[in-house]
Amino acid sequence: MSFELEHLQYLVLITTLLLAIVLGFALQRTQFCSMGAISDIFVMQSWFRMRQWLLALGVMLLGTGILYWGGWIDIHQTIYNSPKVLWLSHLIGGILFGTGMSIASGCGARNLIRLGTGNIKSLVVLMVMGLFAQMTLRGIFGTIRVNSVDLAQLNLSTPQDLASMLHTWVAIDTPLLFLILASILATSLFIFAFKDKDFRRMQSWWISVLVGLSMVGFWWISGHLGFVPEDPNTLEPLFMTTNSGKMESASLVAPIAYLLDYLTLFSDSSKRMSFGIMLALGLCLGSFLSAWQQGKLRLMGFSSAKDTMHHLLGGALMGIGGITALGCTFGQGLSAMSTLALSSFITVLGFVIGVYLGLQYLERNST
Numbered sequence: 001m002s003f004e005l006e007h008l009q010y011l012v013l014i015t016t017l018l019l020a021i022v023l024g025f026a027l028q029r030t031q032f033c034s035m036g037a038i039s040d041i042f043v044m045q046s047w048f049r050m051r052q053w054l055l056a057l058g059v060m061l062l063g064t065g066i067l068y069w070g071g072w073i074d075i076h077q078t079i080y081n082s083p084k085v086l087w088l089s090h091l092i093g094g095i096l097f098g099t100g101m102s103i104a105s106g107c108g109a110r111n112l113i114r115l116g117t118g119n120i121k122s123l124v125v126l127m128v129m130g131l132f133a134q135m136t137l138r139g140i141f142g143t144i145r146v147n148s149v150d151l152a153q154l155n156l157s158t159p160q161d162l163a164s165m166l167h168t169w170v171a172i173d174t175p176l177l178f179l180i181l182a183s184i185l186a187t188s189l190f191i192f193a194f195k196d197k198d199f200r201r202m203q204s205w206w207i208s209v210l211v212g213l214s215m216v217g218f219w220w221i222s223g224h225l226g227f228v229p230e231d232p233n234t235l236e237p238l239f240m241t242t243n244s245g246k247m248e249s250a251s252l253v254a255p256i257a258y259l260l261d262y263l264t265l266f267s268d269s270s271k272r273m274s275f276g277i278m279l280a281l282g283l284c285l286g287s288f289l290s291a292w293q294q295g296k297l298r299l300m301g302f303s304s305a306k307d308t309m310h311h312l313l314g315g316a317l318m319g320i321g322g323i324t325a326l327g328c329t330f331g332q333g334l335s336a337m338s339t340l341a342l343s344s345f346i347t348v349l350g351f352v353i354g355v356y357l358g359l360q361y362l363e364r365n366s367t
Contacts, residue, residue: 005228005240012226012240013278016218020282021289023214027113028290030207032056034329035101035110038355051193052208057334058189059212064219064338065182069175073223077239077247079326080336080343081159086326088152089145090343093325094332094350095357096317097253100129102358104314107329108252108322112280116287118299121307125315126256132319133257145324162340181340215249215334222275223247241275248275249338251331253322255280306365314358325350 030052037049067073075081101107104125106114111122111129135141158164163178170177193208194200226240227247242248243258255276262271291297302308322328325347327336333351336344 005232008226008228009240012221012275013273015221015225016241016275016278017282017285019214019217019221020279021286023211024113024116024283024286024288025290026207026210026286027109027283028116028287029294030204032207032211033106033110034333034351035098035106035355038098038352039102039359042356042359047196048199048202051196051199052204053333054189055193055205055208056211056215057337058186058193059209060215060334060338061182061189061340062186063212063216065179065186067216067219067224069179071175073219073247075161075178075339076159076164077223077237078336078339079244079246080332080339080341081161081164083156083159085154085156085160085343085346086150086152087154087343087346089149090325090332090346091350092149093321093323094347095354096321096350097325097328098321098351098354098356099358099361100314100317100319100321100354101329102314102355103310103362104129104318105311108256108318109250109283109328109330112252112283113287116284116289117291118297120299120301121311124302124308125311125318127260128312128315129253129319129322130256130260132316133253133323134260134319136320136323137254137257141320142323149324160342162342165342178340182338185340211334215330215338218249218275218279219247219335219338222249226275241273241278243274243276249331249335250279251276251327251335252280252283253319253328253331257319257323310362310365321354 031049032052033049034053037053040046040049064075068075104111108126108129111125114122115126136145158168163174163181167174167177193205199205222239222242228238228240231238239245239247243254258274259277259280262273262277265271325332327347329351332344332347337348
């Protein structure tokens with residue numbers, strides 16, 4: 001049995017890496033960016049990149065609904081759908097992360113893509129983000145977090161996804177109700193995205209579909225392919241290689257912290273490659289392959305001391321905020337949102353507020 005589990009572990013890791021490489025390759029060739037989607041609205045009153053992001057969310061909602069309704073995954077086996085809603089943590093964490101990604105020129109995923117093309121600034125941002133994420137997971141900021149914002153809780157009688165909450169009022173099975181809600185929301189997002197003729201003409205919507213399908217694929221890999229109903233060692237359900245011990249899709253703050261752990265404590269046999277680490281490495285490798293194929297590999301450093309300071313500050317805020325909010329724009333903005341978790345809506349609101357605050361900070365400190 002141990003041989004079978006080891007084989008499954010490698011299968012999950014390799015599959016995750018390959019799918020992440022495909023996603024990273026595609027992201028390097030497009031302008032898909034969560035921070036850009038929000039900032040474009042504030043700065044240029046343009047909804048083009050937001051339509052990209054919302055279309056990806058719609059694809060992921062529909063795909064997640066089908067997988068859950070079909071019994072391939074269980075959305076309640078994630079860190080997002082606990083009956084306990086840490087509403088203040090999600091709001092404050094979202095604001096910190098949103099501010100940080102504005103100052104650092106992009107979220108964790110965008111910085112991984114830029115690192116693959118040779119951007120040294122992104123390497124510094126990711127290292128700082130990972131360090132502060134470690135400190136917020138189980139270091140000094142973790143102690144502060146647990147004894148402050150995490151104390152503000154809303155305790156529900158059901159899991160916090162909208163389908164479970166509505167199930168107490170509607171006599172429909174939760175998976176079917178979830179699929180109905182996801183289908184309605186996804187259709188609304190599709191209509192909103194494609195009603196713009198310029199968006200349709202540019203045909204850039206394909207990257208949104210690919211992002212959404214890739215994120216659904218990550219759910220399937222961790223929640224179905226890598227799921228063992230009974231671990232022979234503990235007799236408990238097991239999700240192979242996930243750091244959280246639950247089903248995961250794309251989220252990139254904690255995985256960077258775990259990657260730093262793995263690299264710095266490599267001789268510790270308890271440190272192993274995980275689903276999240278392979279995801280982060282795959283995005284960067286896919287971006288590298290795309291840039292190399294196009295001849296666009298270029299080393300890029302900081303332009304000034306102020307530029308350095310902004311990126312250091314942005315990385316720190318993303319590390320603290322991403323852990324406090326239980327996810328980044330990919331983790332909460334897409335993964336958690338695709339489960340219709342109440343906390344994801346709170347966190348996304350925080351992202352929007354944070355991006356606005358970050359843009360205001362940069363405007364006042366541009367000279």
